[in-house]
Amino acid sequence: MAFAGAVVVTALVVTLGSYFLVGIYLRDRAIDEALAQSRFNLRFAEALLPAEPAQTDFERLLQALATRGDFETLVTEADESLVSGPGASRDLITPELQDAVGRGQLGYQPVHPNSVTTLVVGGRLPGGEARLYFFYPQGEREELLDRLGLLLSVAGLVLALAGALLGWGLAGRVLRPVYEARVAAGRMAAGNLDVRLPEGRDEFGELSADFNRMASSLQARMEELEEARRRERQFTADVAHELRTPVSALVGEASLLEQRLSLNADGTIPVETRRAAELLVRDVARLRRLVDDLLEISRLDAGAVDLNRVEFSVIDFLERMGEARGWPDDVRVTGDRRLTLCTDPRRLERIVVNLVENALRHGEPPVVVEARRVEPTMSGAAAAAESVGGHPAAGELALSVTDFGFGILAEHQERVFDRFYKTDPSRGERPGSGLGLAIVWENARLLGGAVSVKSSPEEGTRFTLRLPLLADSASLAAEDEDTLQFNS
Ligand SMILES: Nc1ncnc2c1ncn2[C@@H]1O[C@H](COP(=O)(O)OP(=O)(O)OP(=O)(O)O)[C@@H](O)[C@H]1O
Ligand SMILES: [Mg+2]
Secondary structure, three states: OHHHHHHHHHHHHHHHHHHHHHHHHHHHHHHHHHHHHHHHHHHHHHHHOOOOOOHHHHHHHHHHHHOOOOOEEEEEEOOEEEEOOOOOOHHHOOHHHHHHHHOOOOEEEEEOHHHOOEEEEEEEOOOOOOEEEEEEEOHHHHHHHHHHHHHHHHHHHHHHHHHHHHHHHHHHHHHHHHHHHHHHHHHHHOOOOOOOOOOOOOHHHHHHHHHHHHHHHHHHHHHHHHHHHHHHHHHHHHHHHHHHHHHHHHHHHHHHHHHOOOOOOOOOOOHHHHHHHHHHHHHHHHHHHHHHHHHHHHHHHHOOOOOOOEEEEHHHHHHHHHHHHOOOOOEEEEEOOOOEEEEOHHHHHHHHHHHHHHHHHHOOOOEEEEEEEEOOOOHHHHHHHHHHHOOOEEEEEEEEEEEOOOOOOHHHHOOOOOOOOOOOHHHHHOOOOOOHHHHHHHHHHHOOOEEEEEEEOOOEEEEEEEEEEEOOOOOOOOOHHHHOOOOO
């Protein structure tokens, strides 16, 4: 509407302006022409008339003038007057014009007999009382002006209409994407995250691209959340299921024990009673381990684990841990003694102990625990070391635990780090809940590293933990050794 309004105003200004300008120009030209013609007529009359002109002389003059152009003439002398045709009349002469002519000037005046404009030019003959008035009809000029007015009105109207249509079309084109964006935003608000806008190459295209990016990231985020919720629900179900087995076993063993509470005749405890009590104690211990693992997982999930970083030699650490844990002889620790880490030894111990226990339990000895220095391949580990430890990272520590058992089938390898995942559920009778590798994974992440598995039936299984190393791996501070303590 604003566009159409602007076009209408412009059209009005242009048409009215040109109409009036052309009108003024035509009028001025007509006056100039009439004045020039009248001057000529007066000189002509002066030449034609004798010094004392009679009525017949004037009649002759009028006849002679009639052929000179498209005008009519009125001659007045005192009260006498003579006209050349019906267009000329003494009544049309205004007193002002008479005065001007009386003073000897060439005067002019537009008059409107029968609503047709006529230009009257009057002058006095030199050396006499006779006055000549010439009547120039302006009908043609007015007709021309009327036609111009009509033409301009039509053109202005067409222009205004075209402007309105153009404005309408443009506004529609400009506002359509806005409308589409509004509809899309509405649908998104209603929960439909699949909506996308067509992406053009104009400013709205960029807006649409931004909108689509926002929708995609929202959708991805929602899917992530949904997936996290699904995992949480699965975890709760698994926890309930895993707790149920040892608890039912405990209930069974406890009631068995209750039935066999009586002593032998000689006052000793019967063998079955002792056996039932042992089972009870074993399963209570298992249950406690499961609950401990669950607690650790939930602490790691909640981010409620504080890191206590210390600098220490990796090989020393592994050897002392082996001693403290009573690892059998076929668990061998090898590697470069100068390798120094700055990390939380408790967390590292959790990782290594779980991996070695797995190797002993699920694989075949010998078990090789090896610490090597490798060039960093994961950008994350090195960056994390610099930001958390404050020490410059110099490559990575690859700590691998290798055994020579049957290995893990390829289809299981991706999932062994999942919570409660066991490659052989039928061996569920054996101790172990399937939380060990999940705890390894979370701890590795917490230390700024990562853990991976490589396994084949021929070569056995190798779990590798990668952690950022300290730059000067020989700089082991003596007092730090005291801070290393091992869980029994
Ligand atoms: N070295 C290995 N060789 C073969 N299979 C393994 C090895 N380590 C782990 N696995 C498989 O991966 C599964 C998951 O291991 P994880 O440590 O998470 O659980 P777990 O050892 O069964 O129980 P938990 O560690 O909680 O006592 C194991 O059940 C086992 O099937
Ligand atoms: Mg395990």
